[in-house]
Amino acid sequence: MPFSDEQRARTIARFEEHRRAWAENPALRALYAEWYGRIAAALPPPALGPRVEIGSGPGFARQFIPDLELTDLVRAPWHDREVSAEALPYDDASLGAIVLFDVLHHLPSPRKFFAEAVRVLRPGARLVMCEPYVSPVSYPVYKLFHDEPLALRVDPLADQTGSDARDPFDSNQAIPTLLFGRARATFESAFPALTIRAVEYFAGLSYPASGGFSRRPILPMPLWSLLRGLEARLPAAILRRTAFRILVAIERTL
Numbered sequence: 738m739p740f741s742d743e744q745r746a747r748t749i750a751r752f753e754e755h756r757r758a759w760a761e762n763p764a765l766r767a768l769y770a771e772w773y774g775r776i777a778a779a780l781p782p783p784a785l786g787p788r789v790e791i792g793s794g795p796g797f798a799r800q801f802i803p804d805l806e807l808t809d810l811v812r813a814p815w816h817d818r819e820v821s822a823e824a825l826p827y828d829d830a831s832l833g834a835i836v837l838f839d840v841l842h843h844l845p846s847p848r849k850f851f852a853e854a855v856r857v858l859r860p861g862a863r864l865v866m867c868e869p870y871v872s873p874v875s876y877p878v879y880k881l882f883h884d885e886p887l888a889l890r891v892d893p894l895a896d897q898t899g900s901d902a903r904d905p906f907d908s909n910q911a912i913p914t915l916l917f918g919r920a921r922a923t924f925e926s927a928f929p930a931l932t933i934r935a936v937e938y939f940a941g942l943s944y945p946a947s948g949g950f951s952r953r954p955i956l957p958m959p960l961w962s963l964l965r966g967l968e969a970r971l972p973a974a975i976l977r978r979t980a981f982r983i984l985v986a987i988e989r990t991l
């Protein structure tokens with residue numbers, strides 16, 4: 738069902754709000770620069786085919802990966818086109834890469850999206866996603882202080898709602914953790930054409946300390962930078978238990 742003018746206006750106002758928060762928050766900009774850098778490093782070369790971001794929202798990707806086509810379910814002036822993740826307007830085997838940044842956990846039908854990704858990606862092309870990760874340390878923070886729901890007892894490939902009139906910001910923060918954690922084997926057997934090439938866990942308490950999009954940084958910048966520097970030295974096993982973010986790089990191999 739198409740969105741009403743009121744829903745569109747509300748969604749674009751939210752993108753604008755995030756653009757303002759981003760412009761005022763150097764800690765958030767530093768984190769996004771690192772995270773988009775991780776995405777860029779996981780992408781195949783541009784020569785493989787066009788690279789598209791789904792759910793670009795405020796459009797921060799433009800400054801980090803300039804050749805990405807920016808799209809969203811609700812088109813804003815800085816997007817290249819309006820695209821639904823569950824019905825991609827691209828030909829079979831036509832894309833070199835798809836990027837999702839904080840989008841998988843908002844999709845009403847992850848299964849439909851992955852089926853579409855298999856259809857439009859070329860062999861060797863990649864889907865790269867950066868999403869929330871629910872670790873022992875991030876769980877209480879996401880559960881108590883984040884305005885998005887977090888439900889661990891769900892099937893992450895099932896339709897997340899029966900309603901067509903869903904808001905684009907509806908979500909379950911746990912979907913990526915479940916899908917690439919306890920449901921990984923189910924994902925792999927549902928999509929044999931896709932091979933998980935990399936899973937990275939990163940960003941500890943420096944992320945909530947940045948204030949995110951709803952608050953100002955809760956530490957002065959020099960202290961915040963110190964915390965971030967210390968986190969970067971943590972061994973991988975500890976980092977995983979404190980991580981707030983996950984990056985997953987998946988390749989179409991069949």
Ligand SMILES: C[S@@+](CC[C@H](N)C(=O)[O-])C[C@H]1O[C@@H](n2cnc3c(N)ncnc32)[C@H](O)[C@@H]1O
Pocket residue numbers: 748791792793794795796797809810811820821822823837838839840843844845905906
């Ligand atoms: C949390 S925002 C992330 C925006 C941006 N990627 C960023 O990280 O700044 C989630 C985005 O996903 C978009 N979205 C939600 N459902 C979608 C769908 N089914 N197809 C395409 N985009 C969708 C929303 O409109 C919103 O822009």
